[in-house]
Amino acid sequence: xxxxxxxxxxxxxxxxxxxxxxxxxxxxxxxxxxxxxxxxxxxxxxxxxxxxxxxxxxxxxxxxxxxxxxxxxxxxxxxxxxxxxxxxxxxxxxxxxxxxxxxxxxxxxxxxxxxxxxxxxxxxxxxxxxxxxxxxxxxxxxxxxxxxxxxxxxxxxxxxxxxxxxxxxxxxxxxxxxxxxxxxxxxxxxxxxxxxxxxxxxxxxxxxxxxxxxxxxxxxxxxxxxxxxxxxxxxxxxxxxxxxxxxxxxxxx
Numbered sequence: 001x002x003x004x005x006x007x008x009x010x011x012x013x014x015x016x017x018x019x020x021x022x023x024x025x026x027x028x029x030x031x032x033x034x035x036x037x038x039x040x041x042x043x044x045x046x047x048x049x050x051x052x053x054x055x056x057x058x059x060x061x062x063x064x065x066x067x068x069x070x071x072x073x074x075x076x077x078x079x080x081x082x083x084x085x086x087x088x089x090x091x092x093x094x095x096x097x098x099x100x101x102x103x104x105x106x107x108x109x110x111x112x113x114x115x116x117x118x119x120x121x122x123x124x125x126x127x128x129x130x131x132x133x134x135x136x137x138x139x140x141x142x143x144x145x146x147x148x149x150x151x152x153x154x155x156x157x158x159x160x161x162x163x164x165x166x167x168x169x170x171x172x173x174x175x176x177x178x179x180x181x182x183x184x185x186x187x188x189x190x191x192x193x194x195x196x197x198x199x200x201x202x203x204x205x206x207x208x209x210x211x212x213x214x215x216x217x218x219x220x221x222x223x224x225x226x227x228x229x230x231x232x233x234x235x236x237x238x239x240x241x242x243x244x245x246x247x248x249x250x251x252x253x
Contacts, residue, residue: 015152016187021165023126036130040159042217044120055109123159128250168215174199209234
């Protein structure tokens with residue numbers, strides 16, 4: 001009996017991982033002091049990851065189109081890009097939409113990207129109470145798990161779609177929870193346990209793309225004729241870096 005109690009205490013000491021399926025489910029008081037991981041698989045955090053990997057100078061997430069256009073005026077025209085979407089489609093007058101494969105070095109290198117999307121940038125702003133903020137996609141899932149392995153207070157914040165949780169975001173959350181839990185035990189909330197149950201290793205690209213196509217976000221992209229974006233978002237562990245957001249800067253936007 002004593003041994004069981006000691007094991008239980010040891011598991012708690014290893015830390016906790018809480019998953020929040022949509023931004024409104026996040027508890028601000030629990031985000032304070034936590035390391036936050038923001039997920040919007042289809043497609044904002046995948047775009048963010050691709051842009052940083054392609055050499056973008058910085059990504060500035062904003063909540064609305066008017067703010068994005070206003071901020072653009074603070075930069076030399078040749079050094080700034082507007083990117084994002086509304087209801088899945090490119091925004092009129094913006095330089096780029098929300099397709100990951102369009103964020104190539106020749107287009108974005110050494111430039112500031114001002115990004116606004118329907119759901120993803122909302123999740124990024126929700127995470128601003130956290131101690132630090134990582135951006136996760138399937139492309140850099142392994143690198144994110146590596147960054148988190150020594151953290152003891154992890155909050156995984158999913159963007160969802162229009163206030164509803166989405167399978168694709170929870171699948172990536174489950175991937176991170178499962179990979180971290182292979183190394184040590186964590187205290188998990190109900191959503192983290194549920195997400196972990198969605199993931200199984202190994203997951204090949206074909207199976208991952210199939211599951212993304214069947215997800216809420218995937219079906220929306222197929223309806224819009226953006227199937228290539230699903231393929232681009234299903235490249236597992238192809239990027240070995242983790243973009244970060246400065247919470248202090250988000251407070252100013």
